[in-house]
Amino acid sequence: MTRYQSTVGSRFPLIDSMEKTSGQGIYIEDMKFPGMLYARLVRSTETYAQVEEVDFSAAQEVEGYVDSLAPGEPGTGNTFGVLPISEDETPLPAPNALYSGAIVAAVACESEVGAREAALRVQMRTKKLPAVLRPKDALKETDQPIHSNTIGGTNLHKAVDQEFGDVDGAFEQADVVTGGEYVFDGINHGFTEPIGCIAVPEPNGRMSLYSATQVPHYLHRALAKVLEMPMHRIRVYKPLVGGGFGGKSDPFPHEMVAALLARKTGRPVKLIFDRDEVFLNNHGRHPTEYKIRVAADREGRLLGLDAHSRIDGGAWGSFGVVTTYYNGVLSQGPYRLPSFRYSGRRVYTNKPASGAMRGHGAVNARYALETALDEMAEKLQVDPFDLRAQNALPANTTTLNHLRITSTGFLECLERVRERSGWNEKFRKMPYGRGIGLGCGFYISGSALPIHRTRTPQSTVHIKIDVDGGVTIHSLAADIGQGSDTMLAQCVAEAMGVRIDRCRVLAKDTDTAPIDLGSYSSRVTFMAGNAALRAGEAIFRKLQRACARLTGKSAEGFVKGADETYLHLDDPGVVVPYMDALREALADNGALIAKGAYIAPKLGGAFKGSGAGLSPSYSYQAFVAEVEVDPETGFTRVDKIWAAHDCGKALNRLAVEGQLEGSVHMGMGQALTEQMVYLNNGQLRNASFLDYKIPSPVDTPEIEAIVVESNDPEGPLGAKECGEGALAPIIPAIGNAIYDAVGVRLHEVPMTPERVLKALEQKRKAEEKARAHS
Incomplete structure (x- = not known):
């Protein structure tokens, strides 16, 4: 008896790759x-x-x-x-x-x-x-607010205040406290x-x-x-x-x-x-001012986190309410925190709107936290890997703000990237100007709550089987280049036991597709993938019944076999080809159709804002960057990135690796070169690809993508997100590597040559002052 050979974990091109690479694909311009x-x-x-x-x-x-x-x-x-x-x-x-x-x-x-x-x-x-261009001015009282929905007679759009546990007590008891104030420039998606x-x-x-x-x-x-x-x-x-990247x-x-x-x-x-x-x-990443404190005891156990953000929303609301929450709540992983306090303020200003961008809400806060943890490791004289591993969230637990943790491969991410990067032989041991740094991450696999209050599923997939065995998949999950059409086809093919090339995906048209909320918050694989799997399983059950009628065997005994056949567990000699089963099924129904739907489980607590950050599952990352910094020019070159990401299960390993590499490239841009620059009158100065500095292929280092699989119990075939969470860790990894190389920590991002030189000059003056007083 030869069973079905699964495609899960294999490497194969996206189903629309030929259409795109040959120039035959139809875009809006065409x-x-x-x-x-x-x-x-x-x-x-x-x-x-x-x-x-x-x-x-x-x-x-x-x-x-x-x-x-x-x-x-x-x-x-x-x-x-x-x-x-x-x-x-x-x-x-x-x-x-x-x-x-x-x-x-x-x-x-x-x-x-x-x-x-x-x-x-x-x-x-x-x-x-009278224009308002600075967030601190937007918090002042005014009789002419930009919008009528502002708070307290100011241009405040959203205020978030959350506290869990005894934060003040944690900092009073702490043996070590680290942190600081950070400034992040606005970023455009650059699609x-x-x-x-x-x-x-x-x-x-x-x-x-x-x-x-x-x-x-x-x-x-x-x-x-x-x-x-x-x-x-x-x-x-x-x-x-x-x-798209959120744009x-x-x-x-x-x-x-x-x-x-x-x-x-x-x-x-x-x-x-x-x-x-x-x-x-625009609607890109928010310009952000972020202040953070992290407390720990002398053994390295984290005791508390105290964070405050002030974010520039620009002219419109967009996703800003969610962003304001995410700047805090997504800092509660991948580490255990006995206490947590966060205040966030999003303001309107007279500039292009900020909104959602890849890694929405988590990227800037992650840099601040990961930098503070590296400072803490140095003060405690422990390795940054050991500090993070000691405080890792375990599986099957719940955070202070009621985020439910199921699968986690975070410790394996740490272990794999530490070994592959040669960390133990390089950290604090490289020549001046060369350094290595660690950054970690944690991100949602789709928001557990839909944007609009509704009782309908968040994702629905319909399937129709043609008389010649072709499988048409109707969905409204938006493929924007990440490969979700291929994922839907793979899930259906796996459930039915047929070749993926039998499947075509129509995920384009509200007239013919059932509701899906779209491509954002890394929701498509987990939610639309589950819906597709369930639709495929519904078709498979109909084919099982058809096989039973053809053979007189029990329907539930039929399993998927090799070469598009169905085998009976009790009688290995009984083999029904897919087309025979399909013809029998069509004879009874006239058409073979099915639907599958996904609704996230009920999650969260009973406090204001409890829905923010809720997800059926979370991804985990650990990245290491090796850099070279020229102390004369401040220029930073990234030589290599090791990127370990827990994606639950790599349905298509080629696609997962592509997402990791793309995330690294995009994160490098925010880390080193990309920034939206405004004149004093609020006009955007660098609105072109000539002036907005996206890293080129020449700037891209060698990237070693390390796929970690924790097999999520609720993900489709064990999968969870891999498209957004992998961006955040690269920025602190580079920042921590710069510190290892030349001994300065950057509190402004991007870490441009001018900012590196400024930090080096401040360090030199501080050292001279210290010598003068010694």
């Missing part, structure tokens, strides 16, 4: 419709202003000009947002343009060239308003494909929107609200998406503008951003 117009946006040049009038008269003289959209027109002032708790965005100003680069109006023309010219000719009359969409009005009065989005379902809801149409009259279609996980004003223009003109409207507009749209 799409055209009959009679299509081209739209361009008119943007504010003022930091903060009330829009009093928009004059299109000069634009109307451009050849091919068709129509325009201005503030005050129907729908342009309707509010929306990704979080129901802070729906504060509008398609156009109502009446204020909140930052330099904010959308003010739009024009539609027969050609893209004409649209660009028309947009340049639009004139506007505005009244300047390759610019933002864009096409709105198509249908003859029957429906509206279709084609958009490069991570969240078709949330976009669907927002369009219904803005257009004041029922959702069944709106269709959202997601073509191939050229990267396409909100419904955006430009999508609403395109739909409103299409409805007004009765023609399709295409709107594609230039690169500078992508930066102005």
